[in-house]
Amino acid sequence: MDPTVDLHEMLEEVRALTSEVSAATAAQREQRLAERAQHANKDDELAAKRRNGEMGRDWQVLQQRIDMNQTTLDDVLNGVDTSKEARAVRLVIQRDLIPRARQQFAEAMKSEELEVPLQQLHTAQAELQEALASIQRMRGDR
Numbered sequence: 078m079d080p081t082v083d084l085h086e087m088l089e090e091v092r093a094l095t096s097e098v099s100a101a102t103a104a105q106r107e108q109r110l111a112e113r114a115q116h117a118n119k120d121d122e123l124a125a126k127r128r129n130g131e132m133g134r135d136w137q138v139l140q141q142r143i144d145m146n147q148t149t150l151d152d153v154l155n156g157v158d159t160s161k162e163a164r165a166v167r168l169v170i171q172r173d174l175i176p177r178a179r180q181q182f183a184e185a186m187k188s189e190e191l192e193v194p195l196q197q198l199h200t201a202q203a204e205l206q207e208a209l210a211s212i213q214r215m216r217g218d219r
Contacts, residue, residue: 087212135162
């Protein structure tokens with residue numbers, strides 16, 4: 078068997094895989110942009126609710142400070158803002174929201190909806206690893 082033919086076949090396979098990965102990456106990028114736009118709308122809606130006091134007085138005060146550029150949402154959530162309102166909000170998040178989010182994530186990971194895509198991802202990763210190992214073996218045979 079001609080090693081040149083094998084190398085050309087492997088290169089074509091790698092090109093095809095690279096093309097698939099590029100297409101998938103572009104699709105994911107578009108999806109992320111769409112999700113960001115959707116999240117921006119939700120962020121605006123949440124800010125309006127905080128501003129109106131619908132999420133409690135602590136959030137209302139914090140949103141006023143955010144609006145006046147005295148703090149940021151990231152600073153509130155990450156502990157940089159040490160005001161009593163920010164501490165109270167973080168306490169509620171830690172006590173109520175984080176455990177709920179963890180539970181929802183665990184349930185989502187068990188869902189049948191994700192089972193097939195996760196299996197496909199594992200298969201594709203294994204195939205890519207094998208292709209790379211094959212190329213490395215071919216380089217070592219020279």
